[in-house]
Amino acid sequence: NSSSWVVGIDYSAAPTCATCHMSATRDLPITHDVGDRISWTLRPPVSQKIDATAKAKGKDVKPWDNRRNDMKNVCSACHTSNYVDNFYTQYDGAVNLYNDKFGKPATAIYKKVRSSGLITNDTNFDDELEWTYFYLWHHEGRRARMGAAMFAPDYTQWHGFFEVAERFYMSFIPQVQEILEHAKTEGKNLTAVAEVEALIKKTFEMDEHKWFTGQEPADVKAARKKAQEEFKKRYIK
Incomplete structure (x- = not known):
């Protein structure tokens, strides 16, 4: 019946959403701003630091790194500093991977x-490509990013990045290419066609996509093959 509910003092197991985002710690007061300890916003097609839009508009808001430090304060009630720092290294890596490999190219x-x-x-969702793009960032893309944020590896990988990649390579790019071929056949918007083709070419020249085009360096291919062989040795044939 205690009115105190401070992580690391009154409890240290089975945290709820409120534990990390709202509840008090030894050093922090209770907050009803659930975004007060969040450093990334994962909602848009391309993730950005939580304070980016406000700062761009000249507003004085709590900086993203201060918010992250407050969240780390919560984490440290139960975890070591190395554990917390390693989580954020992994989390930032996942968000930047999504942004750079899929989010930014697809959006452009x-x-x-x-x-x-x-x-x-002038009309939303009357073209197949609009649905495909929406699924890519809003469904699969958010699952990948939010899975990384919330310790959900299955959502990060198989319901996230795997499906993002499938959507990007097998649906989004082919649909764009079909649109371009149709425009070429009709002789319309040829300047725009060339601009989009240039964006696609630039995207697939990125190191992250060279595996798909078969342009990986020989040493990278060899390392991948070696890793596959080592993995297979774990199992009885």
Whole structure:
């Protein structure tokens, strides 16, 4: 019946959402701002630091790194500093991987296709590409990022990055290419077509996508093959 509910003092197991985002610690007071300890916003097509938009508008808000330090304060009630720092290294890596490999390229391509009139830009979700792009960032992309934030490796990988990659390579890019071929056949928006093709070319020249085009360096291919062989040795044939 205690009115005190401080992590690391009154309890140290089975945290709830409130534990990390709202509840008091030895050093922090209770807050009803659930974003007060969040450093990334994972909601948009491309993740950004939580204070980025406000700062761009000249607003004085709590900096993202201060928010992260407060969250680390919560983590340290139960975990070592190395554990906490390693989590954030992994978390940042997952978010940046999504942003750089899929989020930014897909968004740039999509915006160019839509703004140039290669698909309609006055009605939402009347083109297949709009649905594909939405699934890529809003469903699979958010699952990958939020899974990394919330210690959910199955959501990060198999319901996240795997499905992001499948959506990007097997649906999004082929649909864009089909739109471009249709425009070429009709002889319309050829300047825009060339611009989108350049964006696709630039994307697939990135190191992150060279595995898909078969352009990986020989040493990377050899390392991948070696890792696969070592993995297979774990199992009885």
